[in-house]
Amino acid sequence: MSNEIVLTLKTDFAEKFKNGYPLISKESISDWSRVPSEGSILKLFDEKKNFIAKGYHGIQNKGYGWVLSTKEDEIIDITLFKNKISSAIKYREDFYQDDKTTAFRVFNGEGDGVGGLTIDYFDGYYLLTWYSIGIYEFREEILEALKLTVEYKGIYQKKRFDSKGMYLNENDDFLYGQKAPEPLIVKENGANFAIYLDDGAMVGVFLDQREVRKTIRDKYAKGKSALNTFSYTGVFSVFAALGGATQTTSVDLAKRSRPKTQEQFTINSIDLDKQSIIVEDVFDYFKYAVRKKLSFDIVIVDPPSFARSKKRTFSANKDYVKLLKEVITITSKNGLIVASTNSANFSMMTFRDFIKTAFKELRVKYKVEESFSLPKDFKVLNECKESDYLKVVFIRRFG
Structure with missing residues (x-):
């Protein structure tokens, strides 16, 4: 104790x-x-x-x-964690019944009653992510509670902390059951994702963007050219291609983004010859696109909240307006910008102000088509709205 x-x-x-x-x-x-x-x-x-x-x-x-x-006599033990996990599972019963989506969040930190802990589900495998040394001190109770609550193929963990609060890799991500195949193929709204449960801090896809990807595929992609910036493993590009995009361009600075993106296209039977994958600083690519007079019908921009490269530092709080102005410049007339941020440091209202400022400074008119925050499985407490970090706005550019 x-x-x-x-x-x-x-x-x-x-x-x-x-x-x-x-x-x-x-x-x-x-x-x-x-x-x-x-x-x-x-x-x-x-x-x-x-x-x-x-x-x-x-x-x-x-x-x-x-x-x-909020009960003074309640003991912080296996029973408490089991009750919270059981409640979280029940809240997500419909996800377990959906054979077209086999990857989702099972337990979303404070939204499910235990801040500092998330649990994700990947086709029978569970991945726990610990965000502090403090919650990791309860790992034995929480892991036992999970094993008592669910049937599982295997259980993995990620430790997103060290003395500086960053990811701590001790090569012990696999914990119980059987190891997942590499890659593990999961589904999201019928599409395939290749993920890796034991390959560093990330697995290959961000589950919180599920509804955004589906919307791009089902409503906006057909017959359009799409640019996916800060593309990571290219999953936005996959959904654009599956929705009938004539061509996709994926840009990311990380060298591994090319083979990872190619893999995502391949497992969805998408013709690689119609897709462009570029390993380059996104801001350098913007300059190239302007120089070559390139424009795109859809531009997806989902930068990290904070990033530093050899050339520059990007902070969503300070630099998103400037980033949007670059995006607007290479978006076709009547084209669509999918602007996204996972920064918890400002509200959707502030984000919309960023959008307004960027278009005003370029003297370009626009219309907001729709917007998104976190999906159902990323449960958020009404009393802690700042935990609803995701902000995505679909913007139609005019003129």
């Missing part, structure tokens, strides 16, 4: 926790210096010594811990 530490909430924070807010920040606690180590159980009281909530101490980019229970 982890240490239990009694802490007092500052008055202006106590009400938020009473109303279900789950994130414990350093600023919310009167005397944070009393917390000895990550993984400690935190019992939170208001200044009148009324019990408010119980959680754990775990440092990640969002804060210093998460609430696990």
Whole structure:
């Protein structure tokens, strides 16, 4: 059993926790210096010594811990985690019944009651991702709870922390059951994805963009040319091609993006001769496209929140307007821009302001066709809206 530490909430924070807010920040606690180590159980009281909530101490980019229970006598053990996982599974019953989609999120951190932990499902395999040393201290209880709750082919883990909060690779991603084939072929809305459960921090696809990809395929791609920037393994390009795009261009700086993208096309029986895969800095490619007077009917732009290369640093907060202006320049008249960000540091309203500013500065008119946030399996608490990080806007360029 982890240490239990009694802490007092500052008055202006106590009400938020009473109303279900789950994130414990350093600023919310009167005397944070009393917390000895990550993984400690935190019992939170208001200044009148009324019990408010119980959680754990775990440092990640969002804060210093998460609430696990609002019951003072509830023990943080296998039973608690089993109940939360069981509830999460029930919430996603329809996903398990869909044979056209065999990859989805089973447990989404604070949305399912345990901040700092996610669990993804890949055709019978489960992947747990730990985001802090604090939640990793409960790994035995959580893993046992998962094994008691689900039938599984195999269980894997990713540790997204070290002294700097980054991915820690100890070559131990495989935990239980049988190892997955490499690649493991999963389905999303009928399309195939090749993923690798034991190959670094990422598996090859971001599950939160499922509805966005489907929309591109089903509504916008037919007969269009598509440019996929920051393309990673090219899955947006795959869906554009499956939707009838005349040609796709995928651009990413990572050298491994070429073989990974080729693999995704191949397992979907897509003709590689009609697809262009370019390994280059996206911003350099923009300059090339302008120089060659290239334009595209659809431009997909889904950059990381923060990235640094030898030439430049990109921050979504500071640089998205500039990025959009580059995208607008190479988008055909009446073309479509799919603008996306996973930055949790600003709201959808602010993101729409970025879009407005970019078009205004270029004196180009536009119309928002539709927008997306996280899908159902990426459950978000109403009391913690900042966890709904995904913002995607489909923009029609005029003029």
